[in-house]
Amino acid sequence: MTDKPEKDDDAMKLADLARGLPPTDVDPAAAERIAALTRRDVGHGPPKRRVVEAALVAVLVLATLAWVAMKIYEMLGR
């Protein structure tokens, strides 16, 4: 019956401990660079290069599978 309060107590004790940790933040220059780099992609979806890469990989895999299937068919046909 006391299980849940004990577990909530864990969260509270951890929060107490964590308050003593030194604050961390990304270097302002790095933050500015990251913001500038990522902001320009807002609403643009994944870059075209990534889509083209995925399409090329799919074509390559399908071609390989087709070639393997053809070879198996040839072997069975003999």
Added chain:
Amino acid sequence: MEALTAETDWVAGLRRGDPGAFDAVFAAYRRRLYGYLVRMTRRRDVAEDLLQETFLRLAQHAKRLADDTRLGAWLFTVAHRLVQSWGRAQAVRAALAGDLPAQEPASTERSPLEALADTQTQLALERAFAALAPAYREVALLVGIEGLQPAEVAEILGVRPDAIRQRLARARAQLAEHLGDHR
């Protein structure tokens, strides 16, 4: 309630492709995400790279966000997955390199993260958190520092809430053990 309204506005702005909304989200979450990433990876350069990737994914998914998206949970889920991928890559690299230890060897010098500590207590705390197993450290950071609810953390990590409560208890016990006199 105000925070909720801001969040709803940000999501609406992101869905419209508004860079202003993105900047607001970046300002609100950058420090929190970086704190989580740097304490999980223990490397500032990696944390910066993963922070960039997290926000890049937000930017690229902006138009596909649901109206009721909770941005904090969404961003921490992405960050968690990136940390996992990075950890796996590190493990593979270590395996390929032979029997080198997966983690940094113990050193008496302060790490860049530890250098932020102003007092012995802060240093002891930083080291105690760093000594936790990643799965416990992650839960301790998300619940202890970020103030997320265990159910929300369970959703982010993709595990059952019971497992989170168990990890919380173990994290607390291990921290107490590590801290000893510094508590």
